[in-house]
Amino acid sequence: MSSVKSVVISCAGIGSRLGLGQTKALIKLNGKSLIAWQLELFKDVEDIRIVIGYQANDIIKEVLKYRKDVVFVYNHRYFETKTGASFFLGAQHGSEYVLEWDGDLLVHPDDVKKILDTEGEFICYADKSSDEAVFVQTDDEGKVLAFSRETGDYEWTGPACIQRDKVKYSSGNVFNQLEPYLPMKGIKVRAYDIDTYSDYTRVMEITKKWAIK
Amino acid sequence: MREKRKGEKQRKKENNTEKIFFEMDDNTRKIKFIFDLDGTVTSEETLPLIAKQFKVEQEIEKLTQETVQGNIPFVESFIRRVFILGKLPVNEVADLLETTKLYPKLVDFIQKHAGNCAIATGNLECWSHKLLKKIGCESYCSDAVVENNHVVKLTKILRKEQVVEQYQKEGYTVVFIGDGNNDLEAMRVADIAIAVGMTHNPSKSILPITNYLIFSEEALCRQLNQLL
Numbered sequence: 177m178s179s180v181k182s183v184v185i186s187c188a189g190i191g192s193r194l195g196l197g198q199t200k201a202l203i204k205l206n207g208k209s210l211i212a213w214q215l216e217l218f219k220d221v222e223d224i225r226i227v228i229g230y231q232a233n234d235i236i237k238e239v240l241k242y243r244k245d246v247v248f249v250y251n252h253r254y255f256e257t258k259t260g261a262s263f264f265l266g267a268q269h270g271s272e273y274v275l276e277w278d279g280d281l282l283v284h285p286d287d288v289k290k291i292l293d294t295e296g297e298f299i300c301y302a303d304k305s306s307d308e309a310v311f312v313q314t315d316d317e318g319k320v321l322a323f324s325r326e327t328g329d330y331e332w333t334g335p336a337c338i339q340r341d342k343v344k345y346s347s348g349n350v351f352n353q354l355e356p357y358l359p360m361k362g363i364k365v366r367a368y369d370i371d372t373y374s375d376y377t378r379v380m381e382i383t384k385k386w387a388i389k
Numbered sequence: 390m391r392e393k394r395k396g397e398k399q400r401k402k403e404n405n406t407e408k409i410f411f412e413m414d415d416n417t418r419k420i421k422f423i424f425d426l427d428g429t430v431t432s433e434e435t436l437p438l439i440a441k442q443f444k445v446e447q448e449i450e451k452l453t454q455e456t457v458q459g460n461i462p463f464v465e466s467f468i469r470r471v472f473i474l475g476k477l478p479v480n481e482v483a484d485l486l487e488t489t490k491l492y493p494k495l496v497d498f499i500q501k502h503a504g505n506c507a508i509a510t511g512n513l514e515c516w517s518h519k520l521l522k523k524i525g526c527e528s529y530c531s532d533a534v535v536e537n538n539h540v541v542k543l544t545k546i547l548r549k550e551q552v553v554e555q556y557q558k559e560g561y562t563v564v565f566i567g568d569g570n571n572d573l574e575a576m577r578v579a580d581i582a583i584a585v586g587m588t589h590n591p592s593k594s595i596l597p598i599t600n601y602l603i604f605s606e607e608a609l610c611r612q613l614n615q616l617l
Contacts, residue, residue: 223615232596236602240604244604244608245605246604247601247602247608247612248601249601250599250602252597269601269612269615269616270615271615
């Protein structure tokens with residue numbers, strides 16, 4: 177399955193909320209950069225597309241230490257755009273299905289496998305853990321019905337998988353690009369994004385126990 | 390499609406920005422891949438190859454250094470290069486270049502999709518024609534008058550961006566694949582620009598206008614197939 181899905185990792189942002197002075201792909205988690213973690217989790221995926229902007233040259237250098245066969249996609253307007261623009265750019269010449277993955281998101285290795293093996297379109301969400309989150313509202317079967325800034329059953333973390341041609345340019349965020357296609361199949365995962373310094377220290381603790389097979 | 394493209398071009402002009410948010414109409418587009426030759430389709434540079442074989446390494450190396458450092462502009466450098474190499478027997482240069490190492494999977498892609506592909510090289514046609522025939526798609530080169538098996542007069546220096554514009558006028562969506570300073574303008578006007586760093590690192594000047602950057606032959610072929 178992994179061979180017909182492109183994974184689009186968005187790493188173009190400045191990472192200003194984290195306050196470590198560098199783009200999030202390069203921050204170290206237990207001795208390894210975040211992008212190195214991602215590449216290890218996706219080692220069996222053929223088409224990896226990494227969207228770059230801020231500190232692009234540093235990310236390229238780091239990625240090439242691990243593998244050379246990725247496609248780097250430039251978002252030259254990273255300063256004035258959001259994740260929707262990066263996902264569109266990364267998806268537009270990818271495979272039939274594109275898996276959207278924020279560069280600051282870490283998902284439990286077992287769940288990564290499950291995600292890569294799942295066919296068709298879906299949206300992943302996690303237990304609520306942050307106050308500033310976007311939430312998802314689900315039905316009894318776990319299907320995603322709506323996104324909301326106010327209330328919901330779970331937290332929207334990504335990733336999400338969708339047909340490439342459905343990804344339209346958006347000046348907003350990825351969830352805005354998915355909204356027209358709801359309801360969509362939902363998958364609950366153990367996912368953690370790193371937006372703030374407290375997220376960073378928490379994820380550092382969690383990942384200590386992870387073993388990537 | 391035409392109107393859409395016109396609108397895009399207009400916007401580009403107004404904002405002087407890249408074409409990164411250009412959405413293609415998949416149902417109507419005709420696609421043309423235009424490849425730089427040296428270091429993009431060949432896995433070794435042709436100039437040092439000629440210089441070594443005919444023992445003009447020092448002269449060529451000095452010129453290359455001055456050009457890379459920006460002391461000699463590209464066109465002037467090219468004219469000087471032709472002046473140095475023009476004295477060499479043309480048929481022997483062409484035979485040598487025919488043996489230049491190529492990226493086999495990429496050449497395979499070009500041959501399978503010859504109608505969608507073209508090569509644009511600043512090299513002289515009289516030196517490159519055997520190599521280009523081996524690759525097997527349309528090609529665009531610089532030209533010179535040859536007399537008694539020597540280059541006597543340079544008549545045309547290829548401007549790659551004109552090749553891109555010509556195909557765009559014919560209604561093609563043009564993808565330009567290159568790695569050097571002399572690809573910059575062509576990559577700027579192309580609908581999609583792919584910078585490659587397979588033989589050596591791409592020129593820094595092309596990175597701010599490229600859509601994709603690729604370091605492996607497999608990834609490049611995969612991307613080209615996805616663009617078809």
